Amino acid sequence: MLDAIVVGGGPNGLAAGVTFAKAGHSVEIWEANDTIGGACRTGDLVGLGCRHDLGAAVQPLALASPFFRSLELGSHGLAWAIPDISAVHPLDDGRAGVAYRSLDETAQRLGIDGDRYRNMLRPLVADSQGLLDFALRPQRSIPTAPATALRFAGRAPLPASWLARRFRTDEARGLLAGHAAHAILPLGRPLTSSFALLFAVTSHGDGWPIPIGGAQAITDALASAFTSFGGSVRLGARIDDLGDLPKSRVVVLALTPRQIDRIAGGALSGRYRRALRRFRYGPGALKVDYVLDGPVPWTSVEARRASTVHVGGCFEDVAQAEHDVAAGRIPERPFVLVSEPTLFDPGRGIGGRSVVWAYTHAPRGCDVDFSSRIDDQIERFAPGFKDRIVGRHVTRPSQLEASNANLVGGDVGGGSYAGRQILFRPAVRWNPYSTSNQQIYVGSASTTPGAGVHGMSGMLAATTARTHLETK
Numbered sequence: 001m002l003d004a005i006v007v008g009g010g011p012n013g014l015a016a017g018v019t020f021a022k023a024g025h026s027v028e029i030w031e032a033n034d035t036i037g038g039a040c041r042t043g044d045l046v047g048l049g050c051r052h053d054l055g056a057a058v059q060p061l062a063l064a065s066p067f068f069r070s071l072e073l074g075s076h077g078l079a080w081a082i083p084d085i086s087a088v089h090p091l092d093d094g095r096a097g098v099a100y101r102s103l104d105e106t107a108q109r110l111g112i113d114g115d116r117y118r119n120m121l122r123p124l125v126a127d128s129q130g131l132l133d134f135a136l137r138p139q140r141s142i143p144t145a146p147a148t149a150l151r152f153a154g155r156a157p158l159p160a161s162w163l164a165r166r167f168r169t170d171e172a173r174g175l176l177a178g179h180a181a182h183a184i185l186p187l188g189r190p191l192t193s194s195f196a197l198l199f200a201v202t203s204h205g206d207g208w209p210i211p212i213g214g215a216q217a218i219t220d221a222l223a224s225a226f227t228s229f230g231g232s233v234r235l236g237a238r239i240d241d242l243g244d245l246p247k248s249r250v251v252v253l254a255l256t257p258r259q260i261d262r263i264a265g266g267a268l269s270g271r272y273r274r275a276l277r278r279f280r281y282g283p284g285a286l287k288v289d290y291v292l293d294g295p296v297p298w299t300s301v302e303a304r305r306a307s308t309v310h311v312g313g314c315f316e317d318v319a320q321a322e323h324d325v326a327a328g329r330i331p332e333r334p335f336v337l338v339s340e341p342t343l344f345d346p347g348r349g350i351g352g353r354s355v356v357w358a359y360t361h362a363p364r365g366c367d368v369d370f371s372s373r374i375d376d377q378i379e380r381f382a383p384g385f386k387d388r389i390v391g392r393h394v395t396r397p398s399q400l401e402a403s404n405a406n407l408v409g410g411d412v413g414g415g416s417y418a419g420r421q422i423l424f425r426p427a428v429r430w431n432p433y434s435t436s437n438q439q440i441y442v443g444s445a446s447t448t449p450g451a452g453v454h455g456m457s458g459m460l461a462a463t464t465a466r467t468h469l470e471t472k
């Protein structure tokens with residue numbers, strides 16, 4: 001009998017597997033797809049021989065993650081490009097908010113807001129590792145850097161719209177809007193400042209890295225580490241019922257609540273199942289991958305050097321777009337996240353072509369292809385962009401889910417961040433990774449700390465399960 005089986009081979013499933021295998025436990029990962037990696041994979045989506053990321057593309061949380069820091073993934077082939085500019089937020093008149101890795105350089109560009117921006121972030125950036133260590137764990141954890149955590153906690157509960165009121169320039173307000181919109185919530189909701197602050201901190205700390213070769217390189221390195229510790233992977237192994245698995249002492253489900261209720265419900269208490277059923281999913285995503293015959297002609301020269309460009313215009317425009325999404329309307333001018341990996345990793349394009357990754361938030365349940373609005377938004381800040389398109393591939397929310405059952409309705413966040421789910425995922429419990437059954441654990445983006453390629457949910461679920469394994 002195996003010690004552990006992990007269901008789901010995304011970054012969290014791999015992190016759970018590595019955690020068991022490294023501790024000497026026998027473990028297998030069961031993955032539904034024929035390739036491992038979940039929303040951390042790369043492939044030729046457009047059909048022109050280039051390498052496009054199917055899900056995650058830019059990895060601020062991987063560098064910061066205590067899980068990733070505990071591994072030597074360089075020796076498993078993983079290398080990063082870390083641009084000097086993490087994020088750019090272009091505005092209509094050619095100006096832009098620019099998040100350089102250097103906080104001082106960023107502040108200098110913000111005019112009358114410079115000092116205020118620097119003062120707000122300097123204490124957090126100075127101890128960014130301590131802060132992220134705290135933010136990437138359940139909130140009951142004792143912070144290793146209590147002063148930094150307290151400073152963060154002082155502002156994090158605010159709506160991003162309140163935080164933005166402290167700033168006068170469109171550049172500073174735009175930067176905050178772009179970071180906060182990663183919450184996929186209206187910017188007037190409480191706690192959206194926590195996203196604005198954390199993304200700002202990572203942008204000025206380790207930066208927003210892009211893995212050479214694409215997100216697949218992260219997955220391949222994790223899989224290589226996993227097998228080197230003795231773990232094994234089963235591909236094309238979709239689990240519809242826990243009873244389909246061979247016997248093991250514990251199971252970690254790196255899945256979302258709806259799947260867990262369906263697959264493992266019979267082994268869980270009625271109370272825990274009701275909690276799973278109360279879990280809310282977030283809006284979907286509409287993704288467009290492009291091949292261009294040259295780089296994106298951004299008006300802002302800094303955008304041509306940035307890891308990510310937050311396309312949406314001034315704070316009010318971004319707020320309106322996210323408000324529309326939450327209200328079930330397709331935004332006229334959607335907020336779009338754009339990255340052009342070939343600027344830093346030219347090998348991903350063929351014959352000098354550029355690869356561009358873009359996605360926007362789509363109202364929940366909406367499966368309409370409104371990608372022409374994504375094209376229009378990029379063209380708005382990069383005139384001539386459309387003329388450079390030689391190939392284009394649209395992925396609608398339903399297609400995201402078809403490629404990976406964890407992306408329920410195209411939800412890229414593993415569940416909504418509204419209300420208590422920003423802090424308590426998937427249910428309000430002392431230990432979010434445990435269930436009502438001591439043999440079953442949960443370790444996907446639907447658990448604390450949530451979405452992103454950081455592996456913390458998988459690692460913490462496996463760590464909890466190990467306590468059971470090692471005390472029995």
Ligand SMILES: Cc1cc2nc3c(=O)[nH]c(=O)nc-3n(C[C@H](O)[C@H](O)[C@H](O)COP(=O)(O)OP(=O)(O)OC[C@H]3O[C@@H](n4cnc5c(N)ncnc54)[C@H](O)[C@@H]3O)c2cc1C
Pocket residue numbers: 007008009010011012013014030031032033036037038039040054055056057058059060061237238239240254255259285287359400403404405406407411412413414443444445446450451452453454
């Ligand atoms: C379009 C998009 C863009 C994103 N951009 C970024 C980004 O730039 N940076 C970032 O940090 N994060 C980004 N994310 C989020 C990030 O990719 C996810 O948070 C992360 O991959 C979650 O990891 P996971 O292991 O929990 O789940 P997933 O990566 O979703 O993996 C789940 C795995 O479980 C498998 N599975 C599901 N059901 C079963 C079953 N019944 N049996 C067996 N296997 C099953 C699936 O096939 C899949 O392989 C993005 C996500 C998407 C979709």
